[in-house]
Amino acid sequence: MPDLAICAKESDSIIMDNFPFSLRTLNLKVTPKRLAILAILMEETVYLSPEEIWGKMKRRFKRIGLPTVYRNLEELSEGNIISKVNHPNRKLYYYLCKNQSHHHHFICLSCRKVEDINFCAAKKINKEVKTKLKGKVISHILQVNGLCKTCSKKSDI
Amino acid sequence: MPDLAICAKESDSIIMDNFPFSLRTLNLKVTPKRLAILAILMEETVYLSPEEIWGKMKRRFKRIGLPTVYRNLEELSEGNIISKVNHPNRKLYYYLCKNQSHHHHFICLSCRKVEDINFCAAKKINKEVKTKLKGKVISHILQVNGLCKTCSKKSDI
DNA sequence: GTATAAATAGAAATGATTTCTATTTAATAT
DNA sequence: ATATTAAATAGAAATCATTTCTATTTATAC
Incomplete structure (x- = not known):
């Protein structure tokens, strides 16, 4: 680099x-x-x-x-x-x-590592909002907070 | 009340x-x-x-x-x-x-109304994190921002 | 090179949120 | 009922991440 x-x-x-x-x-x-x-x-x-x-x-x-x-x-x-x-x-x-494609993040609250979640609910959300609420989606936030593989093994958290 | x-x-x-x-x-x-x-x-x-x-x-x-x-x-x-x-x-x-059951919110950025979205990606997210990342989910935030039915019809926003 | 619009430094301001301490109050036991 | 005590509150003050301001510098187009 x-x-x-x-x-x-x-x-x-x-x-x-x-x-x-x-x-x-x-x-x-x-x-x-x-x-x-x-x-x-x-x-x-x-x-x-x-x-x-x-x-x-x-x-x-x-x-x-x-x-x-x-x-x-x-x-x-x-x-x-x-x-x-x-x-x-x-x-x-x-x-x-x-990662350039649309996706969401899993953030580790302990070590701060960010990992990609190759899953997005945008389509379902947009459909739900459009059909049931008749509203317009501007943005959506999906963020998963937790402990990563390494940190979830440590007992002192 | x-x-x-x-x-x-x-x-x-x-x-x-x-x-x-x-x-x-x-x-x-x-x-x-x-x-x-x-x-x-x-x-x-x-x-x-x-x-x-x-x-x-x-x-x-x-x-x-x-x-x-x-x-x-x-x-x-x-x-x-x-x-x-x-x-x-x-x-x-x-x-x-x-609404007592788990769900998410659509918030109107204009009039602030909150509407329920009867959709939750928790299961898929938990599965993804568990199997692919081997991490542990503590919480997830899913919030959809937009304009509600009424506000999306107004042109001055 | 020169012009000009954007970027920056550094100081200062902002403003939402939190902390602090003395006082009050709700919950519990008598 | 009354006393006890642990929690809740008022009000002032502090905190601190973030933004604003103005003079200066710099990238970019010509």
């Missing part, structure tokens, strides 16, 4: 080799910090808080503000490049999903 | 006629304010914010603190007497569900 931050000045195509989505189509400029945030998330298998991402950013950038991290995470999330995790503790976490 | 607040000094059975659950089994005392919060939610078909509930409480009680409302809502929610609504705006809302 190349250091994407140092690619910032190069052509978009290099970036696109690694990210199957385009910042340009979202009208987002390709900045070193934006790429670094993506790179950090690409390398992770767990969801991270904005503050944790900021901590990692500070290792690379002398000057990096927490609002920058928040702003970028929100923009990337709105562009469906990364996903928000609705943690029961009410804090926001973010995760870059490598 | 009787004024439950004035029943506070009476026997629990009167209260239980109206609420198909017991505060006692949750080790919660039957206080006038707790009952009033329940009564407010019982009368509503939309989800309310803690502050809105506080506003209604102030009509009846000269002295009522917002932390009391928050504390009660959290306790009642933990006891599964009321449900939390995960609004996209990240604020907490509460709703007293009259």
Whole structure:
């Protein structure tokens, strides 16, 4: 995995080799910090808080503000490049999903690992809402909270 | 629907006629304010914010603190007497569900009405997590956000 | 290069939610 | 009934994640 931050000045195509989505189509400029945030998330298998991402950013950038991290995470999330995790503790976490098809997440409340659930009730939900409630679905949240294989074996949780 | 607040000094059975659950089994005392919060939610078909509930409480009680409302809502929610609504705006809302069987909610982002979705993916989810991920499900959130029949007809949304 | 619109830093503000302590009250035992 | 005690509450204050603000910097298009 190349250091994407140092690619910032190069052509978009290099970036696109690694990210199957385009910042340009979202009208987002390709900045070193934006790429670094993506790179950090690409390398992770767990969801991270904005503050944790900021901590990692500070290792690379002398000057990096927490609002920058928040702003970028929100923009990337709105562009469906990364996903928000609705943690029961009410804090926001973010995760870059490598699986492009629509699916849902199983999040481990202990180690924070995110695993894909290849199951989606969207069709049934849309049908139910359309036929019975005559309403219009804008979004649906399906998130499964629990303990992953490893964590469920530990007794101290 | 009787004024439950004035029943506070009476026997629990009167209260239980109206609420198909017991505060006692949750080790919660039957206080006038707790009952009033329940009564407010019982009368509503939309989800309310803690502050809105506080506003209604102030009509009846000269002295009522917002932390009391928050504390009660959290306790009642933990006891599964009321449900939390995960609004996209990240604020907490509460709703007293009259339907006792497990189901999910369709929430209208415009008028806040809550409607039941008689569909639950729990079985499939549990099977998926158990067999494929070898993990343990603690909870699942399925919430459908959208516009209800009435609101989806309005053009100004 | 130059223009310009977007992105950023850093400080400050926001605001929902929680904590704290003294006081009051409901539940229980007498 | 009354005393006891553990829970609930008021009100003020604190917390803290998140957002806003303004001046400065930077990516991008020309």
